[in-house]
Amino acid sequence: MNAKTTPAAEMVELIAPAAGLDIKALAQLGADASAITLSMLAAPAGMVGVPTSIPVALVNGRSPEARGVANLFEPFRQHPARKSGQAVAQTFEAFCELTNRHKTIDSVIFADADWRNPSFTAVIDYHQNAPAGLAAFGKHRVHYAFPLSEEWKKWIEMNGEPMKQAEFAYFLEDRVAELSSPTEHERATFEQQFQTKIATPAQVVELSRGLKINIDTKVKTATTLQSGEGQIAWEEAHNDVDGKPLKVPGLFMLNLAPFFMGEKVRIPVRLRYRPSGAMIMWSYQIYRPDQAINEHVRSTLAEVRSKTDLPAYEGTPEMPA
Secondary structure, three states: OOHHHOOHHHHHHHHHHHHOOOHHHHHHHHHHHOOEEEEEEEOOOOOOOOOOEEEEEEEOOOOOEEEEOHHHHHHHOOOOOOOOEEEEEOOHHHHHHHHHHHOOOOOEEEEEOOOOOOEEEEEOOOOOOOOOOOOOOOOEEEEEEOOEOHHHHHHHHOOOOOEOHHHHHHHHHHOHHHEEOOOHHHHHHHHHHHOOOEEOHHHHHHHHHHHHHOOOOOEEEEEEOOOOOEEEEEOOOOOOOOOOOEEEOOEEEEEEOOEOOOOOEEEEEEEEEEEEOOEEEEEEEEOOHHHHHHHHHHHHHHHHHHHHOOOEEEOOOOOOO
8 A cells, every 4th residue: 555645544544553553542632732621720828709719721732821611601601600780760669669678788778969950769789897997899789869840940950041131031921830929927027137128929920911012112211129129111102001110029939849749848949040131131040049959859868768768869970880
C-alpha cells in the first residue's frame, strides 16, 4: 500500500503495533490532552459581595485556559437572577400593597416633599443595616407620584406670570368656582398681615367684568389707596359698569383641593398689577403654596410607616449603580 495515499488512522494502525504501542492508550492520551473539565474556582480572601466559589471550565490541550460557564446557562434560565425594575402605583393604597408584597427586612421608603412633584419611592433591595451593612443593588423599586388636581396645577402654572388684561379677565372668570369668601378670622388676620383689603368672590367677579369692559381702552391712572385697595381709571367715559374708577382688592381666597379627590385647603392669594405703557399687566402670587403640599406629604408619610411597618425618610434614594 502506498504510504502517501494511506489515511492517518490506517497509518497509526500499521505503525503502532510495529513500535510496540497500544492503539487504545494513544487515543485516550489524545482525548485527555484536549478534554474540558468542570471545576470550582475559590474567591480570593477578603472579596466582599461575591460567592465563595464559582464554576469554571478548564480547557486542557496545547493552550490551556479557564472559561466561565454562566453564559452557557443563560439561554435556559427560568427566572431572573434578582428582582429589578420600578413599579408605578397610581394610588396610595396600591403603593402600600405592592410594597408589602415585595418588602424585605432591609426595605425603606423615601418621601420627596418637593411641592411641585411630591412622591414616595420604596426601595425593596436597599442596603443592609449595621453592623453587617452590606451594600445592595437598589434596583427593585415601587414609585407613587401624588396626583395633583387639575385646578391646582392651573393655578400653579400661572402663579407669578404677568398677563394682559383680557387674558387675566377670562382667567378669573373661568376659575371663579375655586374662590371663597374669607371668614371673619381670615379677614382680620390676613388684612392685618398683608396690609390690604381681601375680596369676596363677588368682588373678584366684578373685577373680571370691569376688566373686560376696558380691554380695548388705555389706562389713565393707577393708584393705591390708603384702604389697601388699588384704583384704576381709563381714558373713556365709562370705567366700570357704573362708570366709576375700578377698585382692585389686594387679596382674595382660594378654596380648592391640591390633590385629586383630596381635601380642600384655603390659601390667600395676592393680586398685583402694574402699568405697562398704555396697558395694565396683571399677576397673582399664591401665599406659601408649598405649605399645603408639605403638610399633606408629611401626614401621609406617617400613614405609610404604619401600613408598611418600614422606615421612611424625607429625601430621595441613591441612584442605582
